[in-house]
Amino acid sequence: MEYLKYSIEDSTIAELLGVQNFSNDEAAVLELVKNAYDVGASVVKLEFVDKTTLKIIDDGDGMDSEDIKKHWMHIGKSNKGYNFIDTNNNVRVQAGAKGVGRFALSRLGKNIQLYSKKEQKDGIVWKTDWNKSTLDLDSSIDNKGTCIVINNLREKWTPKRIEKLNEYLEKTYNDTAMKIRIIANEYDKFVKLHFPKPEPGKNCRANIILKHNKGMLYVSVFSDEFSNDAIKYCPEVDIKTYNSEINILDEFEGNEIYERGRKELSSELDKLGEFSANLFFNLNVTKHDKEKFLYKYLSTDESVDSGVILYRNAFSISSFEGEKDWLGLGKRSRKSPAAASHPTGAWRVRENQVSGYVLIDKQQNIVLQDLMNRQGLDENISYQL
Ligand SMILES: Nc1ncnc2c1ncn2[C@@H]1O[C@H](COP(=O)(O)OP(=O)(O)OP(=O)(O)O)[C@@H](O)[C@H]1O
Numbered sequence: 001m002e003y004l005k006y007s008i009e010d011s012t013i014a015e016l017l018g019v020q021n022f023s024n025d026e027a028a029v030l031e032l033v034k035n036a037y038d039v040g041a042s043v044v045k046l047e048f049v050d051k052t053t054l055k056i057i058d059d060g061d062g063m064d065s066e067d068i069k070k071h072w073m074h075i076g077k078s079n080k081g082y083n084f085i086d087t088n089n090n091v092r093v094q095a096g097a098k099g100v101g102r103f104a105l106s107r108l109g110k111n112i113q114l115y116s117k118k119e120q121k122d123g124i125v126w127k128t129d130w131n132k133s134t135l136d137l138d139s140s141i142d143n144k145g146t147c148i149v150i151n152n153l154r155e156k157w158t159p160k161r162i163e164k165l166n167e168y169l170e171k172t173y174n175d176t177a178m179k180i181r182i183i184a185n186e187y188d189k190f191v192k193l194h195f196p197k198p199e200p201g202k203n204c205r206a207n208i209i210l211k212h213n214k215g216m217l218y219v220s221v222f223s224d225e226f227s228n229d230a231i232k233y234c235p236e237v238d239i240k241t242y243n244s245e246i247n248i249l250d251e252f253e254g255n256e257i258y259e260r261g262r263k264e265l266s267s268e269l270d271k272l273g274e275f276s277a278n279l280f281f282n283l284n285v286t287k288h289d290k291e292k293f294l295y296k297y298l299s300t301d302e303s304v305d306s307g308v309i310l311y312r313n314a315f316s317i318s319s320f321e322g323e324k325d326w327l328g329l330g331k332r333s334r335k336s337p338a339a340a341s342h343p344t345g346a347w348r349v350r351e352n353q354v355s356g357y358v359l360i361d362k363q364q365n366i367v368l369q370d371l372m373n374r375q376g377l378d379e380n381i382s383y384q385l
């Protein structure tokens with residue numbers, strides 16, 4: 001018997017895993033940012049040198065010749081694990097898992113030079129035009145880290161587009177362990193943390209915290225929605241805090257998924273693992289409604305309006321960056337269009353009234369898997385639940 005290995009056309013792989021795998025160039029840049037995060041960089045610099053060149057520079061662990069041959073040139077197998085502690089004592093969960101992310105480079109540009117150096121090792125330079133790749137030693141590199149030069153950029157990175165990139169990275173990266181700095185001529189900005197600390201009355205009317213564990217949802221609401229006059233009408237109710245425990249299976253009654261039976265669903269919910277969410281509830285009201293419902297504010301001073309983002313540890317998952325109403329809040333409220341004053345309490349939160357994030361973990365929620373093509377999640381039973 002003979003064992004066989006595929007031999008692959010480099011340009012085909014670059015086209016398939018790079019050019020066609022990303023819905024936009026911002027998502028491709030994010031892949032390279034993730035790679036810098038995964039090797040412990042404290043800063044990654046995205047430097048638009050001129051119209052045709054982008055440099056991505058990190059001060060992470062770097063690579064030597066061995067790493068290039070063993071990992072960089074090995075497709076479809078990631079050498080990454082779960083987490084590690086970086087030099088500033090932050091725990092980082094490595095974003096990499098599939099071993100294909102670097103092909104984002106081929107989406108961005110036609111020629112690549114990668115300079116890299118590991119501590120105590122010789123520097124290297126790797127080059128490709130996506131047909132042929134070469135590796136050389138480079139003794140001129142002094143510090144550890146990696147600098148990727150992308151030439152012949154496919155996209156026109158106008159100042160507007162660069163600002164859009166900043167906004168995209170702000171939403172898709174949710175950690176402070178590594179800083180992202182974007183430079184282009186006069187432009188020089190660090191990407192900010194998107195979500196502020198929830199402060200009811202300041203940036204939301206209510207902060208809703210959800211935690212899931214084994215089919216139970218633990219809900220806490222911290223609210224500053226109603227004026228003190230409201231207490232007169234419901235003296236037994238705490239209008240500032242509300243806690244509740246919900247058995248998720250009960251919520252599924254009448255839903256198509258419930259036909260699978262409680263036993264099966266219960267075991268799927270166990271497998272789904274623990275996760276949490278932190279939501280900002282907000283709405284602008286008319287003066288009339290403010291008086292009628294005893295709301296405390298017409299509007300809050302600040303607002304967080306980005307939809308609900310799904311993060312797996314430090315990074316959001318493609319297609320869940322808050323643009324799409326993936327929780328189906330709009331559908332739910334259209335089915336139940338009652339006004340807030342409806343006596344049955346059938347009013348539903350609208351999609352434009354809630355933002356915030358759901359947080360899942362690489363290990364804990366392993367059943368929620370990214371699609372290989374980076375366009376979202378596998379919509380399996382765990383996803384539906
Ligand atoms: N900036 C970097 N510094 C050091 N090593 C890097 C860097 N970028 C990539 N690598 C190495 O190249 C390998 C391939 O990266 P790639 O992004 O393709 O895969 P991955 O991160 O392991 O998985 P995923 O496809 O989920 O991103 C990485 O596992 C890592 O060893």
Ligand SMILES: [Mg+2]
Pocket residue numbers: 031034035095096097100101102
């Ligand atoms: Mg990666």
